Amino acid sequence: MRLTIASGAASFAAAFLLYPLFSGGSWFWTSLGAVLSVVAAGLLSSRLSLPAWAAPLVGLAAAWIFLTVSFASGKAWALVVPTKDSVAELIRLLGVGWADIQRFAAPVPDTEGITLLTAGGVALIAIAVDLLAARLRRAALAGLPLLALATVPATILADPISWPAFIIASLGFIGLLISDGRERIGHWGRAVLVRRTRAVNLSQERTPRDTADTSGLRLSGKRIGFAAILLAVLLPAALPTMEPVSFFTFGVGGRGSGPGNSISIPNPIANLKGQLQLPQRRVVLTYSNSDNRPRYLRIYALDTFDGQQFGMTQPKGAPQNRTENGPLPDPPGLGPRPKIRDVRTNIRISDEIAKLQFLPLPYPPRQIDIDGDWRADVDTLMVFSTREEAAGAEYEVRTTEPEPTADLLDATDSLPSEADDRFLALPENLPPGIRELADEVTAEARTRYEAAVMLQKFFTTDGGFIYSLETQGHSNSALADFLLRSRAGYCEQFAASMAVLARLVGIPSRVAIGYTGGTKVGDHWEVGTNDSHSWPELYFEGVGWLPFEPTPACAAGQGSARVPEYSQPRPEPSTGSTSEPSTGTTSSEADEPQNPQARRNTRELDREGTVATGTTPPDDSMPLAAKIGIGAGALLLVLLIPAGLRLISRNRRVRRLTWKVSQPSDELTARMVTRRGQATVAAVWAELDDVLYDYGMARLPSETPRALARRLTEQYEFDAESAAAMAAIAQSVERVLFARDPGRIAPMGKELRRVRLALAATVSRGRRVRAVLLPPSTLRRMRQVGERLLDGFDLLETIRLRRTSAQRGA
Template identity: 80%
Template sequence: MRLTIAAGVASFTAAFLLSPLFQGGGWFWTSLGVVLAVVAAGLVSSRLSLPAWAAPLLGLAATWIFLTLSFASDKAWALVVPTKSSVVELGRLLAVGWADIQRFAAPVPETEGVTLLTAGGVALIAIAVDLLAARVRRAALSGLPLLALATVPATILSEPISWWAFIVAALGFISLLIADGRERVGHWGRAVLVRRTRQATSGTPSAARAAADTSGLRLSGKRIGFAAILLAVLLPAALPAMEPVSFFTFGVGGRGSGPGNSISIPNPIANLKGQLDLPERRVVLTYANNDNKPRYLRIYALDTFDGQQFGMTQPKGAPQNRTENGPLPEPPGLGPEPKINNVVTNIRISDEIARLRFLPLPYPPREIRVDGDWRADVDTLMVFSTREEAAGLEYEVATSEPQPTVDLLDSLDGIRPEVDPRFLALPEDLPQEVRDLAEEVTAGATTTYDAALKLQEFFTKPGNFQYDLRTQGHSSSALRDFLIRDRVGYCEQFAASMAVLARQVGIPSRVAIGYTGGVQVGERWEVGTNDSHSWPELYFEGVGWLPFEPTPSGAAGQGSARVPVYAQPRPVETTGTSSTPTPGASSSAADEPQSPTARRNIRELDREGTVATGTLPPDDSMPLIAKIGIGLAALLLLLLIPAAARLVTRSRRVRSLGWKVSEPSDELTARMVSGRGRLTVAAAWAELDDVLYDYGMARETSETPRALARRLTQQYELDAESAAALSAIASAVERVLFARDPGRIEPMSKDLRKVRQALAATVSRGRRMRAVLLPPSTLRRLRLLGERLLDGFDLLETIRLRRTAAQKGG
């Protein structure tokens, strides 16, 4: 029964490793309850002496009953007896829990499904541990299922496992191993030490009973276990970090309905409307770039349409897509044909921004320099974090913006877009009037690009649309009313409607939410809450995703909205040449000549090589080779600690050996001389003992100083001078130890140096190098110090035994 309880303790302590994955502590108590249920089932199995294969079945039955009581008691008979309805309910919760952990980023919310899934997993681990430890008697192998609990947070989280959780889990496993060892020795092992205990029974005299004394084994196990835990906690601090491999995918969350909404992302559309409705403008961020032009800063990319509004597929960021790992994934669909404008932008987020875990960025970002764990979604290049917030953040982003020409976009007609089908998906119940409107607006378009221009112009010119924040909400009828009847809305309605119409005519589309370019204040651009904006992005194979602007601009609409040059009406043929401004910039900003001073911001982001390569400026931080060098130097210093300690000890002893004793002039001086002489001899003897240990010539415990000198002289064939020096040291030691008056003590530094040189000549060069770099004498002291620390745990055991004996005696 002891092993069953120890297996339950080990399983529950290992469950502490899961704590960083959850927001609250409800899973903890549920896991405790399910482990107690498994332990109870194990105790029953032991009591009834059931076969090993029956114990796991009983444990599964106990787990089923406990989970039914905890999560489906209202559908069970007498709260605990499973029924068909309770089984269906548990299955539903398991499915919801699995969907939630795939949707959320750690730490996940404690929904019923997540808690059920966690408790069930811990129960399976506890059953496996009980089977291996208590039934099959393979306690060491039970560490494998316990390791599975550590694998989950290790592969999901970027941070290492919490040291305190590791120590708790390790102590639980060690207690299981100790319990297994006691069981083996107590029942089947050979009793080496026997202690007598008195066992009193009612009505009979006390009888003596002999039992195997396993306290030595228990204390040895504690020493080994505590030493192993200490090394496991301290040793990784001296090793380089390794990137975990993600076997489990945890998303970040997005828009959804019902239970399981995002825990880290507010509804992008509601947040957009809320900022536009603010009574006064507030600064959200400022930015500066190396061409001094305004740019749209995208935060979210909404790609799914459910018939009412656009939502976002949960972005996924693998460890290899961290911003600190270098360039981001390639922009989808971007080929070599369009001209690329490489820009570097410095962005500062206001401290007042709350709950923003996505970075506002120009599109498409190629490289980002930012502090914290930020990752890029491969499909959309949104950059997000599951644990950092953007408030108060300053970062730099390098973008490679395509500058397509009209001729290039026209030439892409007929090329099948290689994108995910979700960018073309529309609900089957989309109103027919909306479908007909898309065909009507794009009638006569000769190319896909021409159709996109006609859709944008429909909202800005012939459609007679009006900009107004007072809208009717989101529904299929609201979409139809906006397009067919009312034609009044704000940027979200314009962007979503154009994206829906584009999908209807076969153009992949999505809706972007972020900020327009803002206004220029000094040498930086200032973006406020009134610059919150939504715009459609259409996909063209060979160029990628391009923003369009169907929302009216100016005083009658979104004031800072700008129509990209490629999305403006087809230019009229002129005799001159014109440049193609950056997407997202206004025509006025594009046509104005830029002076050298206007093109340079305060951070000088356009230093030589930056614009040409499209990469960030060189990092001023320490290069990798320097960091490696510092790490190696620190490791070398750590390894030289024993050598330094030996050198300090030797220097201190040598100083005392060189003390010269003069003839005493009075009784007080004689006592001082005698005391110093004894210290000199003690230092010489201690130094000689360390030298012998370092060279592998350790003194025998029973050897006297004279016998030691004689053995060393004969064994290593010392010359006469070295033998005399060794005899002088041995004679001084014997006089100090045994004589009433040791007499005159001569300086011993020369004698000791002569002996050390003679002994060193008899050993190999490798032994001499080891004596200098890793002196065994110093390592012996460190080992003895560690043993003394571990002996402190033995004192606790002794105190407990003494208290028990005192209680029995009382």
């Protein structure tokens, strides 16, 4: 029965790890009730001595009854007994809960459906833990289902697991292991402790017991368990963080790292979908610009695709690419041929934006005026910071936007592409139907630009796609399901799918995440949570990266999406048309499709200069040799910690030895000289003891100072000066220890130095090097500190959950 209770406690303790996923608390109490029902079923199974296979069935029945009472009591018989209607109601709520999980980003509201899913999942974990620990007696394996609860927040959330929740979950699992150990040892004999315990009064009588005394095992388990938890919490703080990878997201996934000098990157798609599903629109930023046109504001550029999701290569910000240093690196691929529009945009981020270390920017930014340490990634021109956050920031962005024509983009086919290979990389196991679809859609394209236009048209008009936020989960075949069957999704699926199809036809692509242009309010534009958006960017040599818009522009929640003018199909040539646009010199000034009031500003700034296409600033990524060198240096510093501690203690003692002896003029001065002499003797004796231990000549516990001096002098054949120095030290120590009035004691720095040199001459060079670099005396003190720390866990033995028999008798 002890194991059943410990299993329930461990399951509920592990459920604490789920709290960051929810915005309310009803899931917590419902999960507690589900665990208690499983524990009650386990106790009943133990009481009736049911076989191991029957206990999980009883647990499932108990959990079913509890969930029926909690969520479908109105359709159950006598509010308790499940019926056909109550089962149908639970199934309906499960479907609603699953749909809600797909709609909302963490923290999700604890609706009835989500609460039912959570409580049911925790109950299943509790049943599995009880089966492994209490029925099959495999308590260690019970950690696997408990680990499943930790995996959910670890893979969904970019933030690390909360250390208080981790400690609670770990205590539950350790309590389960201790209970299992006590059950086992209690049937075999007395526990053998791994360390000493306090002496027991042998005259104290004990009452006979049916089982062995396992209190020692409990104490050892507490020591080991608490030490392991302490290391698990503190050690990761000194190690580099790992990047969380979401296993539950198709389309675009974010990757991040922890604080410090790394970049905090929340899951972009989880935030995107969560913002689109907020019941009320909230303003995230406002902006105004010099030409009064709406613009997409990009935050992330995701460049790698693994078959399930797009991810982002860790951005690199060289010191010379700080925004405060002037112009940013040149936009990749942009040449002198396209006409350039220079725009100034003033942006203000809402104070309510949390944990955003990337700036929303129109592309391509050329110069940014902002306070703080913000840097530009050379490859993508994302601007980020490892120290600042964007909340409340106000900044001005100057952009040089290319305005290519269709003829110019057609002509880029003749230029060799300099885009990195990762923008074309695709997994080998991509479903063949997707490759066939890409070839079919672009069969009539003569150039890569025409293929891009056909792909965009396929998603917006020809392919029969519909906009819907009601996605039903993610799997390895989610891309094929979206493209070949369902054809229903939101901007995440449209952007990722067009980027994949573009790569299949040879167009470098990536996925951008940010905001659409928003809504015009007075003299500025307002961007809200419903303007969160994802779109593909395609690369054309000589023009650079250009956004395309495959998401239906009139879709609900994406009304501010707009199709770029250069990506629209060419109009059919009229009969009398004889003029053709000159390549690279003109750009249409037609109204924006979704914003007819936004016309080109007649006071548009003239282009300040031709865009240079020289080499990009050098990458600040550290060479492998430098990384190895830094790692070796850090390891060397750690190894030299004992040597540093030994040097500090030696210098402190030597300073006590350097004082001048003067004739005392009064009684007070005489007492001060005596105390100074005693401190000197203590320092000399402590240093001599460490020197002996470092050289492998430790003093025997039974040796007096005089006996030690005699042994060292004879054993190591000291010369006359060394023998006299050793005798003087021994005599001074004995005077301090045993004389009523030791009198004046002269400094003994020279004597100690003479003895140390004499001892060093008797050992090998390797022993002397070890005494300097890894002094055994310091290592001994470090071990003693660890032992005292473990002794502190002995206080846990005073914790009693039950009164002893003597206390009950009293």
